[in-house]
Amino acid sequence: MERFRNRKIAVIGAGVIGGAITEALLPYCTVTATRRKVDRLERLRQKGAEITPNNLSAAEKADLVILAVKPGQVIPVLRNIAPACAGKLVVSFAAAVTLELMKKATSEARLMRAMTNTAVLVRRGYTVFCRDDRTTEEDMTLARAAFACLGECEQVDEQFLDVLTAMSGSGPAYIYTVVESMINGALRVGLPRDIALRAAAHTAIGASQLLLASGKHPAELRDQVTTPGGVTIEGLYELEESRIRTAFMKAVAAASSRAKDIAAEVRSAAEREIERGGNHAENQAGNMPSVK
Template structure:
């Protein structure tokens, strides 16, 4: 059985995503080491018990190495550290970067390609992941444990990960936009900003929890709130007039397209 307290994780890249997963794991009593070329990014993490090490030292100490870098620098950094990654279990969190590209950059590592989001910082992320062929059964147990500590997680086929990037990786930004809009709606009808924000955020959490715990389709739950001639149908009519659902569908389609494009750009540059 994998013991999270005995698992040392090196996070390479302490930007928004890297710092979020580091925060989530350290809250669960994992040992976390972080490296970023900008030393100041790690300083805010050190007060949480996350140690700073240079990349080579961090990798040497780690059981799992997590690369949370921008797509355009992920493969060059991995390739530069390839010798240190031999026989290491490595997680890649970069949009669009495929397992075959990772294996080419560091062929003696065991790769998991994943996508999570910044909600990992509060252990409420959704993480989807795909293992490479050389990942062991013990690696998979460790992967399931560690991603499970960050929130909900699920293994999936690699072609799904670009879409998961569009839905879940980028998703918090969409939800923050909705939350901001609901809050401004409250302001427009005259309630205090703090009250509007709290009511909006709690409602968003509650609605999501209801979907996950009941297993019901969102449309079914929505119809349960709508009554003839009531307040909800008036609000929904305005949302339909504004093509809100179509806008979200287009947003996810475009984010997915861009994720695929980022991986293809890395491939084309090498040809």
């Protein structure tokens, strides 16, 4: 970690996820955060980030460049900062934009693609990443040190990134839906709102931690808490009647299929821009589809 402290990281596109990544990195290294509406970065500046609307100068100063712009902006932004990225590691957190496509926009940089979620704000993100074949072991050390500031991380094959976008990226929305539904259920039978929220959230954390620590299948852990003729089985029966597991299986499949569709749209739009060449690309960026 001591070596990491001297590192300079540029976060290009410090919006929701880029801002959260910036906050998570700030205690450990120097971070320059960029976006066009730079006044919206004031809170990050107060927390110790350097801020600028100038992507190129931020990338020039950095040892590691993190991209957190919308998928449609990745290629135009990469082309703009390419001279500053030569010989450096660039990690894109944008959904859908492949390493192959990024390589076309910045042939001299070494590249990684990653996906995470907003739990990085409390250092509980689950970051998955893949790397291009030019990345070095030193790049891996640097990237892993940065990802460690965000929570857990794991290297995966690039082919899984679309479904992992539906799991890690979109997952918090599904968990919040479950937690909210449990809160509403408790409100319905008269539990005060604040206790209901804490009970639902802590139960979700505890169950997840036990799942990971035990190495057991969720069905086995569920069975352990399901007494014959007891309370839990009554609730489970209602959930089964609502086809809860089918609903979640369909949700993840639908989200991952949507991520794949958008990836294809982004890819063809970016390929058209790369073929056209020039700064024209930057003006067209807003027309590309976005993934969230």
